[in-house]
Amino acid sequence: MIHQPLPSPPIAMQPIGFVRSPFQSLQGMPIQTAAAAHAEGWLDVLPAFQPGLRDIEGFEYLVLLTHLHQAGEQLEVVPFMDTVRHGVFATRAPARPNRIGLSIVRLLRVCGGQLHFAGNDMLDGTPVLDIKPYVPALDVRQTERIGWFEQGLERLPTTLSDERALSPDAVAART
Numbered sequence: 001m002i003h004q005p006l007p008s009p010p011i012a013m014q015p016i017g018f019v020r021s022p023f024q025s026l027q028g029m030p031i032q033t034a035a036a037a038h039a040e041g042w043l044d045v046l047p048a049f050q051p052g053l054r055d056i057e058g059f060e061y062l063v064l065l066t067h068l069h070q071a072g073e074q075l076e077v078v079p080f081m082d083t084v085r086h087g088v089f090a091t092r093a094p095a096r097p098n099r100i101g102l103s104i105v106r107l108l109r110v111c112g113g114q115l116h117f118a119g120n121d122m123l124d125g126t127p128v129l130d131i132k133p134y135v136p137a138l139d140v141r142q143t144e145r146i147g148w149f150e151q152g153l154e155r156l157p158t159t160l161s162d163e164r165a166l167s168p169d170a171v172a173a174r175t
């Protein structure tokens with residue numbers, strides 16, 4: 001939990017929809033969509049936002065910006081793919097200020113307001129804040145430095161989630 005005073009007023013956001021997923025618990029679920037091509041799910045887009053889906057079926061991959069609603073908020077974390085502590089902004093850890101997640105998913109089909117996808121690292125019920133089309137020409141960079149992921153990525157294919165990111169509220173709610 002972060003207890004310092006906020007430097008600016010909160011920003012209110014509204015989910016545009018919710019993820020439906022086979023994952024009901026953080027324990028044992030995938031940690032990144034890149035390592036979970038087999039895991040499917042769908043996004044139920046709320047009726048008020050469905051006009052925004054026009055032409056979305058033309059894209060193979062989508063970027064989902066999510067609110068990782070059961071995560072805590074931390075500034076230093078030991079990420080799933082390492083055993084040492086890093087500043088949260090040098091990681092993709094779920095417990096972070098604002099709890100924003102970024103999941104790139106492969107769009108399988110569009111059924112009305114449902115977007116079915118493969119590549120799933122989200123809990124059932126995860127609120128989605130925005131959807132953007134993934135466009136390699138805009139989103140892919142050639143890189144020479146990936147920080148501690150240089151070693152950490154070796155763990156990606158074999159690492160599953162545990163409950164280290166669960167917020168105290170989420171722990172209390174299930175007991």
Ligand SMILES: C[S@@+](CC[C@H](N)C(=O)[O-])C[C@H]1O[C@@H](n2cnc3c(N)ncnc32)[C@H](O)[C@@H]1O
Binds near residue numbers: 030031032092104160
């Ligand atoms: C490491 S994060 C990565 C998420 C996203 N791909 C990213 O890079 O921002 C994925 C993990 O977040 C956790 N998680 C997924 N959905 C969550 C939710 N709704 N609330 C809290 N934690 C969640 C699970 O532990 C899952 O393995």
